[in-house]
Amino acid sequence: MRTKKHVRVNGVLADFSDIVQGSDELMLxxxxxxxxxxxxxxxxxxxxxxxxxxxxxxxxxxxxNMKTHGNSDGDIALVNHVAAFCNSPVFVVHRLDFETSGAILFAKNQFVLPILDAMLRERQIHRTYHALCAGHFQQAQFVIKKNIGTDRHDKKRRIIVAQGGQTAVTNVRVLKPFPSESLVACQLDTGRTHQIRVHLASLGHAILGDSLYRGRKSSRLMLHAKHLELTQPFTNKKIRVTADSESFEQALSPRKQRQTRG
Structure with a gap:
């Protein structure tokens, strides 16, 4: 950029020996x-x-039941729909599984993408998921630290591994117990494929509707990315969004009604 003279300070070609002041406007x-x-x-x-x-x-x-991005040319996925909305290409910062709903972040240009990637690695982007899982927990709040690897018998599945694999940390908080299930909030310190699904299933509390790790299908996988928080890297604005899901709430509704009657 220096060689191409593509850096300006206050509209003037930058001299790289100058000291930049707090009020200066830089144009790249x-x-x-x-x-x-x-x-x-x-x-x-x-x-x-x-x-x-x-x-x-x-x-x-x-x-x-929508892909974040296509796996091959011609696949139309969420990234394509968002690109149509923005009328320009957008870039995936993190992904959600096909079956998972909720808040997901995209970069609108290639300049901010590596900045958001770094924020994600450094845990400056906070993602909280709601999950309805089988059974009850003895603790109201706990942390799951188990490495995750690929199942060599089924490439679609991930498994807990004693050695190797990727470090994975999930913070779990019980929100509401039901007669035979629990609604929990999970916050990720890492973002491994199927992380929450594998971690909860490893404790015997697989997510309802998870045909891959529970073996039972239902109307939907009961995993939803409820909240996403970050600081806008250029303006320092605090951003916190909440995503609602009608199908997730509809699946919860009968359990809430039974609990209320009980």
Missing amino acids: VFDETDFPVRTVAFGDKNLVRVLYEDEHLIIVNKPE
Whole structure:
């Protein structure tokens, strides 16, 4: 950027020996050699439910049974629908499983993407999930620290491994016990594939509707990304969104009604 003279301070070509002051305005000019132009097939913008949006990022409410991004050319997924809404390509910061609903973050340009990636690695983006799982817990709050690896017999599945694998940490808090299930809030310190599903199943408390780790299907997987919190990296604005899910609440409703009558 220095060689290309693509840095300006207060509208004037930057002299790199100058000291930048707090009130100065820096302008960085990017071209295709910095960030190659990316083309993305547009989906249906009417499927996008926006929770927050600014110049650099967008948070949307993903429905269950929708891919975050396609696995091959021609796949139309949430990223394509969000691109259609923004009328430009967007970039996945973190993903949600096909069956999982809730708040998900996208970068609107390639400049902010590595910044958001770093924030995610450094646990500066906080994600809280609600899950309805089998059985009851002895503790109201606890932490699951178990490494996760790939099941060599089934590449779709993840398993707990004693050695190797990826470090995985899930903070669990019981929100409401029902007669035979528990509604819990899970906050991730790491973001491994199927992390919450594998961790809860490893304790004998698999998530309802999880055909992969519980073996029983239902109307939907009872896992929902309820809250997402971060500080906007350029404005320092505190962002906290809450995502609602009609299908998740509908599945909970009979249990709440039985508890109320009881």
